[in-house]
Amino acid sequence: MKTITLRCLGPAKQFSPSGxxxxxxxxxxxxxxxxxxxxxxxxxxxxxxxMQEILNISVFAxxxxxxxxxESIQENTEFALIPPISGG
Amino acid sequence: xxxxxxxxxxxxxxxxxxxxAVLNAIGAKEHGGEVCFFGVVRNHNEGQTVTxxxxxxxxPLAENTLHAICCEAQNTWGHDLKICIHxxxxxxxxxxxxxxxxxxxxxxxxxxxxxxxxxxxIKHRVPIWKKxxxxxxxxxxxxxxxxxx
Numbered sequence: 001m002k003t004i005t006l007r008c009l010g011p012a013k014q015f016s017p018s019g020x021x022x023x024x025x026x027x028x029x030x031x032x033x034x035x036x037x038x039x040x041x042x043x044x045x046x047x048x049x050x051m052q053e054i055l056n057i058s059v060f061a062x063x064x065x066x067x068x069x070x071e072s073i074q075e076n077t078e079f080a081l082i083p084p085i086s087g088g
Numbered sequence: 089x090x091x092x093x094x095x096x097x098x099x100x101x102x103x104x105x106x107x108x109a110v111l112n113a114i115g116a117k118e119h120g121g122e123v124c125f126f127g128v129v130r131n132h133n134e135g136q137t138v139t140x141x142x143x144x145x146x147x148p149l150a151e152n153t154l155h156a157i158c159c160e161a162q163n164t165w166g167h168d169l170k171i172c173i174h175x176x177x178x179x180x181x182x183x184x185x186x187x188x189x190x191x192x193x194x195x196x197x198x199x200x201x202x203x204x205x206x207x208x209x210i211k212h213r214v215p216i217w218k219k220x221x222x223x224x225x226x227x228x229x230x231x232x233x234x235x236x237x
Contacts, residue, residue: 010144010217011229059235061215063148066235080146080215086232087143087175087216088127088187088207 002027004073006038007080012054014047015081025073031060032069034079058083096158097172100147104184105174113172114192121196123203127187129180133230137223143177143186146215150175157209161191164205165198173206175216186218 001024008015015021023037035055042051060067061080073079097113107126115122129141158171172190180186189206191199210216212233221227 007146009146009215010219013144057234061146061149064152065149078148080149082146082149082215082235083217083229084232084234085212085215086218086230087145087214088211 001025002029002075004034004075004077004079006034006060007078009080009082010085011083012051012058012081014054015042015045015051029073030069031067031071031073034060034073035069038081054083055081092155095162095168095170096155098151098154098158099172099174100145100150101174101176102178103176104180105176105186105188107185107188110172110174110188110190114170114190116168116170116192118168119170119192119194121194121199122190122192123196123199124191125187125189125203125207126185127207129182129184129186131182133220136220138182138220139223140179140181140221141186142179142219142221142227143175144217144219145175145177147177150214150216153214154210157206157213160209161202161205165202166193169193169198169202171202171206173210175210175214177216 006021042048045051059082061082062077162169170192174188176186191203193199219227219229
């Protein structure tokens with residue numbers, strides 16, 4: 001197992017007061033597995049329903065790109081949860 | 089600030105954007121056209137009175153994506169385009185500028201088209217979020233564009 005840090009941004013900041021979530025994931029985990037871990041983590045969250053709705057329409061990213069669900073998770077990478085964007 | 093090429097300037101900063109800073113980064117002796125777009129915090133949205141907007145940005149990915157958008161604009165309308173993008177984060181009041189885009193080119197047409205392209209791409213591709221604060225003290229994250237999984 002390895003620990004990854006997931007940065008929560010925009011409306012996903014409600015996931016965690018610190019803005020970060022730490023998840024334990026399998027060594028060969030994919031982005032899709034990370035999503036499943038986060039969904040499970042949310043089961044005990046007081047805003048579970050609202051948070052799950054946000055997660056369902058969010059993607060994961062690194063500092064460099066949006067990730068596909070089947071991509072492997074690289075260690076020592078900063079991950080971010082990207083809800084629908086509204087800049088400009 | 090990202091300045092990977094002398095023709096492209098990208099600045100993500102806390103607080104309002106100042107037009108002169110955008111204008112200062114574009115233009116050249118060979119350029120006959122300069123176009124700027126400024127997005128401004130307005131006082132209403134969907135029937136609510138807006139008093140302020142709070143912007144959040146995933147800075148590293150936003151810088152990379154903005155740079156990619158600028159390169160796409162140059163590939164389409166000319167590698168001599170000078171492009172400057174400033175985007176704010178943090179709290180902005182009504183009337184503050186949240187985003188400034190400046191483009192200069194030899195002729196005006198390329199600048200107009202590239203500037204329009206850039207703001208539309210920002211709306212769809214750059215990880216930026218805004219939370220509107222209303223006159224009754226409540227707030228809402230603005231519903232935006234979903235990335236495909």
